[in-house]
Amino acid sequence: MADAAEMLPFQALVAAGAGRARARVERIFMLDNACAHIARAAREPIMAQIRLAWWRDGLLADRLTSQHDAPDMVALRAIDGFERARPGLVAMVDGWEELILGGEGGPHDMLMGYAQGRGEGLFAALAPERTEERAAAGRVWALWDLAGHLSDATLAEEAVKLGREVAQAAITAALPRMLKMLAGPAIADVRRGRGAPPLLTPGLYARMMRIQLFGR
Numbered sequence: 497m498a499d500a501a502e503m504l505p506f507q508a509l510v511a512a513g514a515g516r517a518r519a520r521v522e523r524i525f526m527l528d529n530a531c532a533h534i535a536r537a538a539r540e541p542i543m544a545q546i547r548l549a550w551w552r553d554g555l556l557a558d559r560l561t562s563q564h565d566a567p568d569m570v571a572l573r574a575i576d577g578f579e580r581a582r583p584g585l586v587a588m589v590d591g592w593e594e595l596i597l598g599g600e601g602g603p604h605d606m607l608m609g610y611a612q613g614r615g616e617g618l619f620a621a622l623a624p625e626r627t628e629e630r631a632a633a634g635r636v637w638a639l640w641d642l643a644g645h646l647s648d649a650t651l652a653e654e655a656v657k658l659g660r661e662v663a664q665a666a667i668t669a670a671l672p673r674m675l676k677m678l679a680g681p682a683i684a685d686v687r688r689g690r691g692a693p694p695l696l697t698p699g700l701y702a703r704m705m706r707i708q709l710f711g712r
Contacts, residue, residue: 504529505696506704510674513708520575521674524621527551527572527585528614531592544596552589555582580624587617591638603654610642611635611662619679623672632666633679635659640682643691652691659686673711677704680712 503511507525514521531548538544554564560573575581591613598606615638616631623630639659646652663683668676681703685691693700706712 502529506700509696509701509704509708510677513677514674517576520577521622523572523575524581524585524618526568528588528618530568531589531614535592535596538596541596541598545593548589548593548596552586555585555589577624581621584617584620584622584624587613588621589613589617591615591617595642603651604658607639607642607651607655607658608635611638611658614638619675623675627670628665629667630671630675632662633668633671633675633683635662636666636686637678637682640686641692643686644694645692656686656689656691659691660689663687673708676711677707680704680707 503522503525507522507529511518511521511525530551534544534547550564551569554560554566554569555573557564560569572578572585591610594606594609594613612631612635615634615636617634618638619630619634620626636659639655639662643652643655643659646655659682663686666679666683668679668683671679681700682692684703
């Protein structure tokens with residue numbers, strides 16, 4: 497039941513800067529893309545939950561059964577340091593589920609649950625040494641990215657507003673470079689009231705390349 501999608505240009509840029517860890521980073525992004533595809537295609541929340549549960553159960557299993565023995569799942573479980581990355585990978589799935597279900601506490605709680613799951617989870621999977629500053633940076637990135645892809649302008653504005661609040665605790669100085677490439681533009685943009693561009697624009701490419709080359 498794998499739903500993996502192709503790498504996005506910004507993901508390829510981050511992965512290219514990961515050196516020997518490139519394949520690992522690509523596989524982690526593959527999971528994020530698979531969950532995003534499920535969220536975009538969801539017409540019935542229960543069907544989306546079933547598809548997300550396939551990923552969650554396969555990641556949590558001690559051993560893969562035939563139900564989860566798909567190439568994408570096998571590749572993801574084979575990444576270096578899978579056991580340390582596993583909590584972050586599962587959190588990513590949980591975060592996307594929060595977005596699909598909508599939550600009971602209104603848009604703010606739904607967005608925060610999504611950001612904590614997807615954003616913190618992605619950053620923890622990519623670089624498992626967790627700090628609150630790193631977790632906050634992950635949340636900001638997830639909100640910034642979401643805001644740039646929502647058709648609901650009101651919800652996008654709410655995501656940027658929440659991202660700006662979270663950015664007060666986000667510090668990029670000690671982040672690994674590949675996380676800086678994600679968080680740096682996100683934090684700068686939400687502080688200016690902007691979400692992500694829907695595509696990798698020349699300006700975003702230049703900002704990410706500067707961080708990749710110079711670390712800032």
